[in-house]
Amino acid sequence: MSTRDEERLIFLLHALIRTLLVERPVDEAYLGICKSVLPGLVLGEFGAPRSHPAVCDRASLRYLTDICDYIYALDDKEWSYASCYSASIAVQLVALARGVPARIAIGVKRQDAKMVGHAWVELGDAPQASVINPGRVCIDDFKVVKRLDAETALQSWMRKTCDSGRCL
Numbered sequence: 001m002s003t004r005d006e007e008r009l010i011f012l013l014h015a016l017i018r019t020l021l022v023e024r025p026v027d028e029a030y031l032g033i034c035k036s037v038l039p040g041l042v043l044g045e046f047g048a049p050r051s052h053p054a055v056c057d058r059a060s061l062r063y064l065t066d067i068c069d070y071i072y073a074l075d076d077k078e079w080s081y082a083s084c085y086s087a088s089i090a091v092q093l094v095a096l097a098r099g100v101p102a103r104i105a106i107g108v109k110r111q112d113a114k115m116v117g118h119a120w121v122e123l124g125d126a127p128q129a130s131v132i133n134p135g136r137v138c139i140d141d142f143k144v145v146k147r148l149d150a151e152t153a154l155q156s157w158m159r160k161t162c163d164s165g166r167c168l
Contacts, residue, residue: 007070014071014080014090021086030089031157034150037093056123056130060100064091064123068132084119087134091121096150101125103149107142118142 020029056064068091075082088104095102106119118137122129133139 010067010070010090010094011074011080013093014074014082014086017086017089018081018083021083021089026085030148031153033089033093034153035157038096038150038154056100060095060098061123061130061132063098064095064100064121064132067091067094068121068134072135082134084134084137088119088121088132091132091134092148092150095121095123103147105144106146106148107139107144109141109143122147 017029017033020032023029024032068087071080071082071087071090074080085104092102092104100123102121102123104119105122106117108115108117110116118135118139120134120139121132123132124130131139
């Protein structure tokens with residue numbers, strides 16, 4: 001990241017995401033974030049022109065990786081608590097604001113007789129997607145059990161809302 005102002009904004013964004021994740025299950029918090037942020041990025045004036053590249057450009061990948069690393073550096077200093085989920089959501093939102101397609105992958109693996117979960121961000125189209133991996137955990141052994149895509153989450157919520165008769 002290039003400026004102190006950007007660092008402050010990332011700190012605030014991440015702190016708000018953490019607050020929502022502490023109060024609610026991940027899926028519910030994620031939907032709330034999408035409902036609040038995505039319309040302004042997609043329909044409003046706050047998002048960059050949307051591109052759908054097969055591969056994320058190097059400048060965007062470096063910038064988004066720096067954001068993730070910064071969030072974890074704050075955790076190391078004990079100024080903030082970072083989780084792979086909160087860091088991934090923050091990175092995904094910044095990517096979407098820059099016009100970079102991004103989705104969150106959630107994977108699980110067995111480790112020492114227990115299940116362990118991890119989340120990371122995929123940028124661009126699979127199978128060539130670039131990965132931003134909070135904490136730089138080896139993800140090779142994780143089996144992806146879910147992907148969180150902001151537009152899909154909103155569309156699914158709208159369908160459920162309309163199917164229940166709550167649409168105009």
